[in-house]
Amino acid sequence: MRVSELVAVSGVPLATVKYYLREGLLMPGESSSATQAEYGEQHVRRLALVKALAGVGLPLGKIRVVVGLIDRPADTVFETVGRALSALPPYPAGGDDGDHPRARAVLERIGQVYDPSYPVVAQLERALAAAESVGLPMTDDRLDVYARHVRAVAEIDLDLMPTDSVENAIEYAVLGTAIYEPVLAALRRLAHQDIGAERFGTDTFDDLASADRQDRS
Amino acid sequence: MRVSELVAVSGVPLATVKYYLREGLLMPGESSSATQAEYGEQHVRRLALVKALAGVGLPLGKIRVVVGLIDRPADTVFETVGRALSALPPYPAGGDDGDHPRARAVLERIGQVYDPSYPVVAQLERALAAAESVGLPMTDDRLDVYARHVRAVAEIDLDLMPTDSVENAIEYAVLGTAIYEPVLAALRRLAHQDIGAERFGTDTFDDLASADRQDRS
Numbered sequence: 001m002r003v004s005e006l007v008a009v010s011g012v013p014l015a016t017v018k019y020y021l022r023e024g025l026l027m028p029g030e031s032s033s034a035t036q037a038e039y040g041e042q043h044v045r046r047l048a049l050v051k052a053l054a055g056v057g058l059p060l061g062k063i064r065v066v067v068g069l070i071d072r073p074a075d076t077v078f079e080t081v082g083r084a085l086s087a088l089p090p091y092p093a094g095g096d097d098g099d100h101p102r103a104r105a106v107l108e109r110i111g112q113v114y115d116p117s118y119p120v121v122a123q124l125e126r127a128l129a130a131a132e133s134v135g136l137p138m139t140d141d142r143l144d145v146y147a148r149h150v151r152a153v154a155e156i157d158l159d160l161m162p163t164d165s166v167e168n169a170i171e172y173a174v175l176g177t178a179i180y181e182p183v184l185a186a187l188r189r190l191a192h193q194d195i196g197a198e199r200f201g202t203d204t205f206d207d208l209a210s211a212d213r214q215d216r217s
Numbered sequence: 218m219r220v221s222e223l224v225a226v227s228g229v230p231l232a233t234v235k236y237y238l239r240e241g242l243l244m245p246g247e248s249s250s251a252t253q254a255e256y257g258e259q260h261v262r263r264l265a266l267v268k269a270l271a272g273v274g275l276p277l278g279k280i281r282v283v284v285g286l287i288d289r290p291a292d293t294v295f296e297t298v299g300r301a302l303s304a305l306p307p308y309p310a311g312g313d314d315g316d317h318p319r320a321r322a323v324l325e326r327i328g329q330v331y332d333p334s335y336p337v338v339a340q341l342e343r344a345l346a347a348a349e350s351v352g353l354p355m356t357d358d359r360l361d362v363y364a365r366h367v368r369a370v371a372e373i374d375l376d377l378m379p380t381d382s383v384e385n386a387i388e389y390a391v392l393g394t395a396i397y398e399p400v401l402a403a404l405r406r407l408a409h410q411d412i413g414a415e416r417f418g419t420d421t422f423d424d425l426a427s428a429d430r431q432d433r434s
Contacts (some may be wrong), residue, residue: 052351077417077425082410106404112411120410124403131396134269136389138400145373147408149366150401154408156362158416163425172353177409179348181402183355184367186341187323188401189394191364191371193299193337194329199375200294208294208380 003029006039010047017047023060025050025067049171056178062087066174073166084170088178092122100125106138110147153184220246223256227264234264240277242267242284266388273395279304283391290383301387305395309339317342323355327364370401 007014020026026046029037046067053063065087073080100116103125107114115121128138157176162168200208223246224231237243243263246254263284270280282304290297317333320342324331332338345355374393379385417425 048352055347055351073422075421077420077422078413080422081413085406085409088406107407112407113414118407118410120403120406124400124407127396127399127403130272131400134272134392134396135265136393136396139377142373142377146370146397146401146404149369150404151408151412152366153363154405154412156359157405157409158412160356160359163422163428165426166422169422169425173409175351176353177406179344179351179353180363181405182344183341183348184363184401184405185398186337186344187363187367188371188374188398189302189305189337190324190329190335190341191368192302192374192390192394193335195368195371195375196295196298197330203294204292205290205294205297205380205383205386208386209382211380 001039002036003039006043006047010044010051012047012051020047020050023064025060025064027071045167052175056175057089058087062089066170070167070170077163077169080166081169081173084174085177086119088174090123092119102128102132102138106143106147109140109143218256219253220256223260223264227261227268229264229268237264237267240281242277242281244288262384269392273392274306275304279306283387287384287387294380294386297383298386298390301391302394303336305391307340309336319345319349319355323360326357326360 001009003014003017006012007017010017012020017026021028026043029039029043032038050063050067053066054060058066066084069080069084074083098116100114100121103121104114104116106124106128107121131138157180161172161176218226220231220234223229224234227234229237234243238245243260246256246260249255267280267284270283271277275283283301286297286301291300315333317331317338320338321331321333323341323345324338348355374397378389378393
């Protein structure tokens, strides 16, 4: 197809398509004459991916990292996908590569590797510090339940990952990691509501306080 | 304590304390003379709560809703806590109270009540629509696993909720809902990494693709 058709099919404006071509986010078309190039399905797909990555919050520089890994993967699946995932926000603040004591303690307890250079470890440390600062530090009983069930969620995420091509795997890993976070957050809030209705029904705070006193007596 | 001590103990500047008093976010102190008032532990605690609520992203108007519910709870625990939780971001866009077909289908499948007026239902609908738009629509196999494990997470959240006072319950529900979302998101990403290392080890994409071909033959 000609570039005008690519614009029509992808819904990405011509100026943006040209910009992506210049920036190497979109691979060049096949020259059909001195001034024209032919585009195909891979271009439509790449434009959809770039659009989706921008939609989950990746700035252009990080989108370049992701599509660069599709075009030139690292030696192993693990390293390729891992590097692509590092492109996801939130990004560590400058100088955030020190020790992460809360994250280390959590990862040791749940038996996972602690690697302070991995951006998500800094993200976990910040989240744990924020919980502490509002008087709700992570406790072992909460952590054990969270870790077990989050792992089960992560298992199905990996079960469903396509591994037939680099592009499919990277696209799924990056988009799936980002796109299901708000789904999981909303499901948790709705489960709170559902369980709350079950447990408290029409109880007043006085009912609960007297039940609480009975528990302790 | 005098207001100067309250400022020192809470770390909230005098101008802000005065603003919170005017806005009704902080209850007045006990007048000790025409120009002075005495403050106590409840004021220190309230300032800490207002600070924490601002820290998890609540604008002042929503913080007023939360502290208003502590001071004047609704008839039941469920309604009081539910209204306090509605103060949490993300806030529904205007006109977002229509039908939410994706959220409805999901909630019907997992056996939970569908109430389109509840803000989290709109949040779930948006998250599901976003997943669909990047080519990763929620499937039943994924949903069944997500729902089961998210519910277990929500159960421990409610197990650990203090019910001895309105203030403790609301504070825990609002802050805990917000503050553990990024913890859960970081744990999921770290579990992906851990399981990925286990499953793929040092596999290349060629290894996986040939394994994939064998599976299908």
